[in-house]
Amino acid sequence: MASAAPGAPFAAIPGAVVDEAGLQHVGSPLIEQRRLAAGAALAPLGDRAVIAVPGEDRLSWLDSLSSQALTRLAPGVGTELLILDPHGHVEHAASVIDDGETAWLIADRADVAGLHEWLRKMRFRLRVDPRIADEYAVVGGAAAAVERISPTAPSGLPLVWRDPWPDVSPGGHAYAAVDPHPGAERDWAEAIVTRDEEQRIADAATRGELELAGLTAVDALRVAAWRPRWTTDVDERALPHELDWLRTAVHLDKGCYRGQETIAKVHNLGHPPRRLVALQLDGSGSVLPAHGAVVRHGEAEVGVVTSAALHFEEGPIALAVVRRSLAVDAALTVDTADGPVAAAQEVVVPPDAGATANVPRITRLSRRAAAQ
Template identity: 55%
Template structure:
């Protein structure tokens, strides 16, 4: 059995790759592929250069996130990388939206797998996607008030390889998860629920272009960013590890005796110790000590702000005086 702390260090040093082979891989071909994907999702893709990475979100009409998609185009094919189990429903939606456009959608998950690393790619990689998370992309917006070292060094890549040529010696995905949590990086498989909007997870920084053309859910994105506030916010929790356990996905986060939110992901980090991401109510006091209710008992947690209480309302439009 591998040592998770050793695996994390090896990943960061570019000396190991993580096994992401349970994730799904789609392809879109045809001359209209980028303009079509641009019209459906939150990121500007019409100007995407070959092998340049992008991240985009497919929203429902109310602005809630349905799919988070990592995109890299090789000049002929757009490769769409999504979390495990999300390829089939995404492919089904895209098939319904083809109309008369020159695009072909295929689920290639049975043929191709994904491996992850830091600045490294296996020689047999068909394409490699480099995560844009460590800096705000053009057209994006960052709510987080600071950039900790774990974010700055998040030089994460995901490479697509034929399943028959998966490299040997891959480290478990859990090692990558600990580093992802420290980098405050949201994922569809863990942070999303049926009500999540991009602002709550600071996802405007990498996956939303605020000045692009119309797409489904754009009205909510614009209204919350310019005039409102997201109802919830993502926080990093530093957990009391004295009991030795970790909270599970969905465990309740309490402020006093009242529910404040839920755990989305937790891990033991080789430097930070036990940490977690949680989505809490926007108005939860950032300085307050929280409690995580786990199946083995309560666990104390200290917050580190990712999305501030005052996120949104960037237009700063003054309110009209109320007529009495």
């Protein structure tokens, strides 16, 4: 069996840059983005890990613990869940696919140990037995690209999770009011593969028979799609509403679960205290802001950057969480190692999100189109 160390099988590929998170790139992140978006490349996701949850009570159990309605989840249908604290703050997040015998959770590797430990504590006398499944790896890409590999199928159903973002799942609610949503054309799937299949993919790429993209390219496409992620966009204060995560990870009409009261109150009666924005950064410099970089309006600190990337079409972009009260047309700057950088704000979560506000849809004009 190949090593379970993230990225280890891919270190021999010419041009590969591998770190503790996995394969970062194979020489040209911008080209890798384009090939990944076109379905011509695959991305080994060393920063993702798998938890297997077998047992007869698995779906009703996960339903009772999480923000998502899972009791009737059909085999092969992908969704996602959040584990919230009693005050509705996000503690854990995972993608979910069930094969009829086992529920498979794909989570950020940095979160998987904490999520697994919490699930083990919550078993009580139910027929469930969650375990970290390190014998598997995760590979991502467009659906057509993932079809070219062999996902594991322990119960006969290939374990391929299709990202529902940005469609509004049953019971969900969308705050972003742009049309089209920047993630509308993002085609993303994640396959659970054996370590032997992971090694086969690495060997084929080394021989030049298969194109790979690194985590740098994966994240740039995610940021451009305004897609939240636990590792980067969640802190101890994060509410799903602030990140527009009610779309795909929260069922507003399901039964009771921890944090539900806050979810309902904020959505029906109040407003989230912060809101996610997308930032178009001044492209004249070459330094992207770091995670946690301060966002300013004048001298005032109004938020922090959660994710930043250099996109192959849009240039330097970022996601940031800012004060709800910040004006949507406020002139912003972001702190970087080379000094402040100007940032144009695109509204993801509007200031009046919550209280079931009906926000009119706004036609989105990308920076590239605006320049034509």
